Amino acid sequence: MATLVSFHAHPDDECIACGGVIRKAADEGHRVVLVVATRGEQGEVAKGFLADGEELWQRRVAETHASAEILGAQRVEFLGYTDSGMMGTPANAAPGSFWTTPVDEAAKKLAAILDDERADVLTCYDDNGGYGHPDHIQVHRVGLRAAALAGTRRVFQATINRDLVQRGRHLLADQAGVETPDIDEDTFGKPESELTAVVDVTAYLDYKRRAMRAHASQISEQSFFLAMPDEAFSFAFGTEWFIRDGQGPGITETDLLAGL
Secondary structure: OOEEEEEEOOOOHHHHHHHHHHHHHHHOOOEEEEEEEEOOOOOOOOOOOOOOOOOHHHHHHHHHHHHHHHHOOOEEEEEEEEOOOOOOOHHHHOOOEOOOOOHHHHHHHHHHHHHHHOOOEEEEEOOOOOOOOHHHHHHHHHHHHHHHHHOOOEEEEEEOEHHHHHHHHHHHHHHHOOOOOOOOOOOOOEOHHHOOEEEEOHHHHHHHHHHHHHOOOOOOOOOHHHHOOHHHHHHHHOEEEEEOOOOOOOOOEOOOOOOO
C-alpha cells in the first residue's frame, strides 16, 4: 500500500482536477490524503442558499468532507490560508491570503503532512495553475517546495490538455449542444507535447460526478459540470492529465502509483 497526498487550492478543486485518480487509488487499497490550502471564502453563492448565520467557508469545508468521503480520501487537512480571489482583486493582496504567503512558510506546513504520512506521491498543479488563478499557481510553487523538503520523489502536476479542450469545444457544441466556458486558449492548460502522464478514470466518473454534486454551493445542477449529458461528461472528465519532471517527451505513465 502506498500513500497519495493530493494538494489543492480550494474546496471543489479536488473532484474536478483529480477526483478520478483519488478514487482509483482508494479502490486499489492505497491511502489518500486530501490537503486544501484555503476554505474558499471568495466563492460565489446564490442568495438564500446558506442558513441564517452560516458563513460560506463553513459550508465549503463541510462540502469538502462530503466529497472526500465519496472519493475515498481517509484524511482531510486545510492549511488555513484565505482564498485569494482572482488576480488583481483586493482579496488577492489581503494579509493572510494564500497568494501573499511566503512559499517556504506554506511549504513547511505541507511538508509536515507529507512527512507524517510518509507520502509516496504528491499531486499539485502546473506552473500556471491550470488557468492562471493565483491560488492555483501558489499550489504549484508550494507543492514542489514541500516535496523537496519532505523528500517526496514522485510529484505529478495536474493540468488540462489544451489541445483536447480546443478540439472538444466544437465537438461538445455540435454533438451534445454543450456550451463550454470561455477560456484563453493560449494559456489554458498545457499543450499535449508537454504532458507526460494520462490516467483513464472513466470507471470512476460516477464518483467524480457525485463529488461535484457534494459541492452544491459552487456547482449547481445547471452548471457546465453537471448539466452535460453522460457521454459529453465522459469526454470532458474521463481522463486526467499530469506532468512529472524527468518524464517524457510524450506520455510515459498511465498510473500515478504504478509499482508502489
